[in-house]
Amino acid sequence: MRIKDKFIEIRTVIWSTLRHSRKARSVSAYALGLGFITFGAMGVVPAPELPNFITTTTVEELALPDVSSQIATLNPDSQQFIAEERVRSGDSLGSLLERLGVDDQQAANFIRNDPVARNLINLRPGRVVRATVNGNGKLLSATTIYADGKSPTKKIRINRTNDGFSSLEMETILERRTEMRSGEIRSTLFAATDSAQIPDAVAMQLVDIFSYDIDFASDLRRGDRFNVIYETLWQEGEYVRTGRILGAEFLNGGRTLQAIWFGDQEKNQGGYYDSNGKSLKKVFLKSPLEFSRVTSGFSLRVHPISGLWKQHKGIDFAAPIGTPIRSVGDGVIDVASNQGGYGNMIVVQHGSHYSTAYAHMSSFAAGMRKGVKVSRGDVIGYVGTTGWSTGPHLHYEFRVSNEARNPNSIVMPEAPALAGSDLQNFHATASTMAHRFALLMPRDERLASR
Numbered sequence: 282m283r284i285k286d287k288f289i290e291i292r293t294v295i296w297s298t299l300r301h302s303r304k305a306r307s308v309s310a311y312a313l314g315l316g317f318i319t320f321g322a323m324g325v326v327p328a329p330e331l332p333n334f335i336t337t338t339t340v341e342e343l344a345l346p347d348v349s350s351q352i353a354t355l356n357p358d359s360q361q362f363i364a365e366e367r368v369r370s371g372d373s374l375g376s377l378l379e380r381l382g383v384d385d386q387q388a389a390n391f392i393r394n395d396p397v398a399r400n401l402i403n404l405r406p407g408r409v410v411r412a413t414v415n416g417n418g419k420l421l422s423a424t425t426i427y428a429d430g431k432s433p434t435k436k437i438r439i440n441r442t443n444d445g446f447s448s449l450e451m452e453t454i455l456e457r458r459t460e461m462r463s464g465e466i467r468s469t470l471f472a473a474t475d476s477a478q479i480p481d482a483v484a485m486q487l488v489d490i491f492s493y494d495i496d497f498a499s500d501l502r503r504g505d506r507f508n509v510i511y512e513t514l515w516q517e518g519e520y521v522r523t524g525r526i527l528g529a530e531f532l533n534g535g536r537t538l539q540a541i542w543f544g545d546q547e548k549n550q551g552g553y554y555d556s557n558g559k560s561l562k563k564v565f566l567k568s569p570l571e572f573s574r575v576t577s578g579f580s581l582r583v584h585p586i587s588g589l590w591k592q593h594k595g596i597d598f599a600a601p602i603g604t605p606i607r608s609v610g611d612g613v614i615d616v617a618s619n620q621g622g623y624g625n626m627i628v629v630q631h632g633s634h635y636s637t638a639y640a641h642m643s644s645f646a647a648g649m650r651k652g653v654k655v656s657r658g659d660v661i662g663y664v665g666t667t668g669w670s671t672g673p674h675l676h677y678e679f680r681v682s683n684e685a686r687n688p689n690s691i692v693m694p695e696a697p698a699l700a701g702s703d704l705q706n707f708h709a710t711a712s713t714m715a716h717r718f719a720l721l722m723p724r725d726e727r728l729a730s731r
């Protein structure tokens with residue numbers, strides 16, 4: 282896949298370099314033709330006036346060249362090129378078409394106005410558009426695949442017809458492949474996932490899955506390790522997007538946490554369980570701060586005003602102003618106002634027993650006021666430094682019967698567990714994952730554990 286990506290890149294460079302010269306089109310046709318031979322997809326585009334810059338030895342006996350097809354090839358209208366481009370952020374339809382080598386106002390108008398084809402304009406960065414273009418830059422066909430993870434994957438196809446263009450949208454089935462990666466924390470989680478070549482979409486799933494047990498901004502230690510097994514989705518041999526994490530293992534500060542996905546793949550219903558079949562989803566998240574690339578460098582949980590738990594009765598999280606703050610559990614907002622030294626503060630009541638307080642916010646999220654219901658993970662406000670505060674941070678209190686407690690030292694409500702035939706089926710899935718995790722272990726440890 283990497284080689285192929287590289288190849289597409291090279292092709293694009295040739296294409297964009299030579300695109301503006303009509304004469305050069307046959308050069309790029311030649312280069313493209315050679316490219317396709319390499320991947321065995323298309324026939325040779327003969328270009329007899331060019332120097333031989335690639336020599337091939339053929340063992341097969343070849344039929345004599347058909348001269349009429351060579352002549353036809355010299356006519357730009359009958360030449361065909363396939364170009365493929367990834368949508369970049371900030372792309373417009375115009376810039377995308379230009380990179381694809383399309384110089385066709387009629388096609389651009391059709392794409393802008395046709396209810397199906399116009400989805401091409403709503404392209405998200407990373408999506409791939411493939412176009413067939415003739416030697417004069419006229420669009421012959423274009424396809425793209427929609428895969429936002431929510432609706433079924435769709436393919437859009439635009440075809441040139443005798444009197445214009447037609448468009449078609451169809452559902453398409455993606456092929457699933459499995460990738461296995463492992464990484465070690467040396468500085469931040471993202472540094473580790475980057476060096477293990479794990480896409481951000483997978484890194485963020487990893488954060489999400491373990492967000493009940495690990496505060497990724499504060500709990501990671503140098504030398505922590507993780508293994509992750511995830512799906513990638515493909516269509517006709519082309520990578521489309523990453524899928525779901527099927528299993529993950531995190532070795533964090535001497536403990537090993539496991540997550541195994543179990544559920545109905547087709548119905549897209551399921552969840553993550555530990556190796557005993559206990560759900561990883563708990564009543565409360567470990568951290569009220571949303572973890573991202575921006576906050577990943579702020580790995581400090583600090584007490585800037587008072588260093589001791591006893592005097593302070595809360596946890597202070599240093600974070601940039603504007604970092605989203607989440608409610609750690611389902612509940613109802615009890616306070617959302619300026620509270621003197623606490624500055625802008627929200628208190629969320631979770632049932633009759635527990636409540637959480639979030640102070641010094643720069644602002645509340647839209648609609649946050651007393652009596653409003655919030656769900657676990659909802660953004661309720663943003664980090665600031667209002668009230669009695671020496672710098673941007675979140676003061677967070679976890680209260681049991683209105684008494685601030687250290688959330689790390691109290692017994693939290695139990696997570697639900699699988700039972701019966703579900704648990705039996707789960708054990709089969711879990712043992713497959715255990716085998717895969719073992720394969721991902723560094724070699725010396727694998728030998729030692731035999």
Ligand SMILES: [Zn+2]
Nearest residue numbers: 595596597676
């Ligand atoms: Zn504080």
